[in-house]
Amino acid sequence: MKKIFMLIGSMLLFATSFAPISAKDAAPQKDTYEYDLTLTEISGIREPYISNNYVVFTAPITSNSIGIAFDFEEFRKIHYFKIKKNYGYEGDITSSYYFYILEIPKKLPRISYRLVIDGLWTVDPRNPNVTYNEIENYSLSYIDLPPVEFEITEKLDNGMTHFVCHAESGQKIRLGGTFTNWDSWVYEMKETVPGKYEINIPLHPGTYYYSYYSGITSFLDETNPSRGYSTDGRIVSCITIK
Template sequence: MKRLLAFLGALLISASVFAAGSDAVPDPNDTDERYVYNNTVLEIPGVGAPYESDNSVVFTAKADSRFTGIAFSFEGYKTIHPFRIRKTRDADGKVTDSLMFYILDRPKHIQSVSYRLIVDGLWTTDPLNPDKYYDENTGILLSRFTFSTTTPPETAVTKENAVRFIYKGTTGQNIYLAGTFTNWDPWIYEMRETAPGFYELNLPLPAGTYYYTYYSGMKALTDRTNPHKAYTADGRVASVITVK
């Protein structure tokens, strides 16, 4: 039922979400990632202070500017990420509400993020976020968002010369791990759901570089906890991890 409601809501909203760029959008081939992203967009209550949602941060702004972007301290403020516009329409297609938003996937090993907004070319703090501070190193006023939760687990090599594979999706799935270590057989290693929507598997592997992906049935699912990606010889997108 939740998926049906999200789908019906997406018919009214997702077609009206756009931006000058494809920044911060889900993998179009990953159904679960699209579901989480669309659900996050649908659940934005309105313009307000940034908040956490599904291991992401949702920033919002009024839709009264030609361009709104955001730049982060962990990137050295070198990249300006454009906000997207969400327009809500009624059954007749009439726009009843609009807002701008940006969804940031939580960076690894970071408990808080400092940032500035860029509104029609003007760099400024976030007027909707009361958490501001003066940075003596840069001499400017910054906005800050602090996560209320600890850094979530991620796929990583453990001290026992094994890899702890992590997948976050929806609960009740049958998730399998496949890669160069299984000759891409998607039925050898089934992951265990240790918490609702949270799957993991510890797999001993000798030193080397490995390509892998997750499967739900025959559908490939990317590892969103691992930013290292590559194309395999047959053109598929795979995650990459190295055991030393």
């Protein structure tokens, strides 16, 4: 009898281990189209530049490793460059170089950074923009970012998340996402000024996917460049609360 129960338990464990995951339970995948496009467009070594909501850094492969640290992270984290190889028609490598792609932080007028080349801190030799930190007694490279033209969706200091939609005036704009189980009738946004709809909702730390709705039509949050896929395959907006 004991052997029979052990056999039944093993069969149940086997069935559970290989049970298919339904589309409803599968987590949405973040859309990497803009990142992939930015990576494809890198053509060689040059000073840092902005493309598709990213800042692109490049460097020659004349060292074993290159890292980069940013002021908005208080220089606590080093992000290491990767190697990109370009190939000719016959499959041979025509060129190769280091690169790092940074998604532009929201609402920052400027980012300052330092490179770590083979373990040594230094400014970016390909960036002519350098400033001096008198308090810490070192130089920093910097990049001025495009100004934010209008209010954006973001987390507020009071723990709420502020959603903004810029659309034609006089509509009833709703918000729905994974935090409402995709029920778009839970939150209706308020038109605070003509053409701007807003709402604040509490969200715990985590990654959420959402869309705006007008009638039965859903559309993306154009103030937020982060994208993902809903469980039914639609491209939706994505926000991570830390």
